[in-house]
Amino acid sequence: MFFKFDQLFNQPRAVIKAHIVVPWIYERIENHVCLDLFLACLCHQMNKDTYPAEIANLDCSLDTEERGFSIEVKGINDKLEILLQTVLNHFEAFEDNLEDNHFEALLKQKKKDYYNVLINPSNLSYDVKQFMRRDVYR
DSSP states (O other): OEEEEOTTTOOEEEEEEEEEEOTTTTTOHHHHHHHHHHHHHHHHHHHHHHHHHHHTTOEEEEEEETTEEEEEEEEEGGGHHHHHHHHHHHHHTHHHHOOHHHHHHHHHHHHHHHHHHHTOHHHHHHHHHHHHHOOTTO
């Protein structure tokens, strides 16, 4: 958690970032792809509820990390708790909100994204370097 007083609007601003460790993430490549697809679906589901927060200068993001994923919310301090609770509610209701046509569209887009990353040699060399630097015994 980080707190800073905003000089422009004279309002307190804060950042809450939680790292969720998923121990099985690098056991198989399928696990990493499933986590990536899960986060993409979750972000898509949250768009309707988080759009008003973005208009109010609040931000939330879900990102894959080296050992799992992270949830980050930032903006005006007094409304962050509501935004974080909204994100957590979407985690809880993920299966109920999942629609087949949206899943298929996101799966198709993720396939295109992976293909575009793999055809770029600079991305591949960066990924190989990062893989070699990774500490697998943590």
